[in-house]
Amino acid sequence: MANVWTVTQQELRSTLRDRRTLMSTVLVPLLMIPLFTVGLPLLLGTLFGGQAQTRQTVGVVGELPPALKSQLEQDSKSGKGVRLLPVGDPTAAVQQGDVDAALKVQTRLPSEAGNSGTLQLFYKVGNLKAESGAADKVKSAVSAYNDALVGRKLAQLGLTPTLLTPVKLSVVNASNAAEASSGALAFIIPLFLLQFILAGATAAATDSTAGERERGTFEALLATPTPRHTLLLGKLLATTLTALTAAAFSVLGLSLSAPIALLVTPAGQSAAQSATQQAFGGSLVLGAGGLLAVLLTATTAALVISALLLTLSLFARSVREAQTYIAPLTLLxxxxxxxxxxxxxxxxxxxxxxxxxxxxxLVVLDTVKGALSWPHLLLSLGGNVLMAALLTLLATRLFGREGVAFKK
Incomplete structure (x- = not known):
């Protein structure tokens, strides 16, 4: 073990000399994970929720009833209304960006219930800005106008609006607190966690194998009396420690997400912005048990990735060739x-x-959603450790070949 540690120290010193490796191992995960877990939901909350506070322009073809015009233009509790603008061609006006959406009166619209009319809504379907802004406001205004007409008609007949809805359905969120706060972007967290581990281990793995072969120092290293498996274990330990550093700073960045969210969330945030931010996971909080589970998972994942990178790098004649072997791992x-x-x-x-x-x-996703099962955590840790052991045995066998130090 003393010899293994000596090799490890040498490899770590070589890795630490590269500032780019330090950036990808320490600073990038520490900054990027809070940025995506807090900044992205906050940005989406501002963009989507901000549409309610922006007055969009809606083109109009035909004559709208005064009550409906007022409903469209008025400010409401949820935000501002829209600005109505007469246009000739509603499709062209939307496509050219002159208006955010357009309305066309096909048949005369009624001013009281009992008659019917047809109103067309033109907007770019699939355009998130249009759907969350002008189109959503128009749909809400038309729905409110219809409800008002029906309500007045029922009142004239001596009936109440509840006659039309004998059964009222209320929705209760059955998610636990962690599920509710993780939001729709929770799947990004496992992605970035493993990506940063991969990035942190890649430089150390390729430099300690393909890099030494490319520089011609492999021969001198293998000429020492140190057993080859000792040399390999030292390189593996150095690569794993680099990957674990990236994992540790990734988990640290994740743990900082909650306090950062409290600091950067605007005090005067609208209800729509808060709801959108919550929906996308801008208030993620992990307890001590959750952080421990994520750290253990990241540690064993770092072992697997380090052993796999080292094994692939042993086949390469240069760092560039090693990178071509490693590139598909990103897709995996x-x-x-x-x-x-x-x-x-x-x-x-x-x-x-x-x-x-x-x-x-899966374990990291379950953890951020508050659905972690400890048997599943143990299964995940065991699967990673077993795979790391198998890859280490394969790497040891490859490292023992006679031509391992030479370019082929």
């Missing part, structure tokens, strides 16, 4: 992590939790 992390946004449709089995790295992503 990004694709499963991206699919986690559909995790609500997935009934995860114990086998899936035992799958290396995939189980880690």
């Amino acid at each position: 992390i990004v694709l499963p992590a991206t699919l986690l946004q559909f995790a609500d449709f997935l009934r995860a089995s114990d086998a899936l939790y035992a799958a290396p790295l995939v189980g880690s992503m």
Whole structure:
């Protein structure tokens, strides 16, 4: 172990000399994770919620009833109304950006219930700005206008509006506090956690294998009396420590998200902005148990990634070639992590939790949603440790080959 630690120290010193590696290992995860867990929901809350406080322009073709015009233009508790502008071609006006949406009266609109009329709404479907702004306000105003007409008609007949809704349905959020605060962007957290671990380990793994082969120092290293498996374990330990550093700062960045959110959230934030920020996960809070689970998961994931990177790098003749081997690993992390946004449709089995790295992503997602199962955590840790051990044995075998030090 003394020899292993000596090799590890040498590799760590070599890694620490590279400022870019330090940036990707320490500063990037420490800054980026709070930025995405707090800044992105805050930005989305400002953009979507801010649409309610902005007066959009809506084109009009035809004559609107005065009450409906007033409903469209008035300020409400949820935000400002819209500005009505006469236009000739509603489709062209929307496409050219002259208006945010447009209304066309196809048949005369009624001023009392009992008659009917047709009103067309033109806007760019799929455009989030239009859907959360002008289109949403128009739909709300037309719905309120219809309700007012029906209410007046029922009052004339001596009836109450409750006659039309004999059954009232109220929605109660059954999510726990963690699920409610994790929001729709919770799947991003496992993605960034593993990506930063991968980034932190890549430089150390490639430099200590393919880099030494490229510089021609591998021969001198293998000529020493130190056993090859000792050299390999030292390199593996150095790579893992670098990856663990990235993991630790990633978890630290995650733990700082809640206090940062309290500091940067505007005091006068509107209800719409607060609701949107909450929906996207801008108030994520993890307890001590959750942070411990994430840290343990990140540690074993770092072991797997380090062993895998070291194994792949042993096949490469240069750092550039090693990077081409490692590039697909990014997809192997990004694709499963991206699919986690559909995790609500997935009934995860114990086998899936035992799958290396995939189980880690599921555990981190469960943790931020407050649904962590300790048996699932143990399965994930065990799967990662087993895979790391198998990859280490493979790397040891490759490192023992006669031509490992030479370019082929």
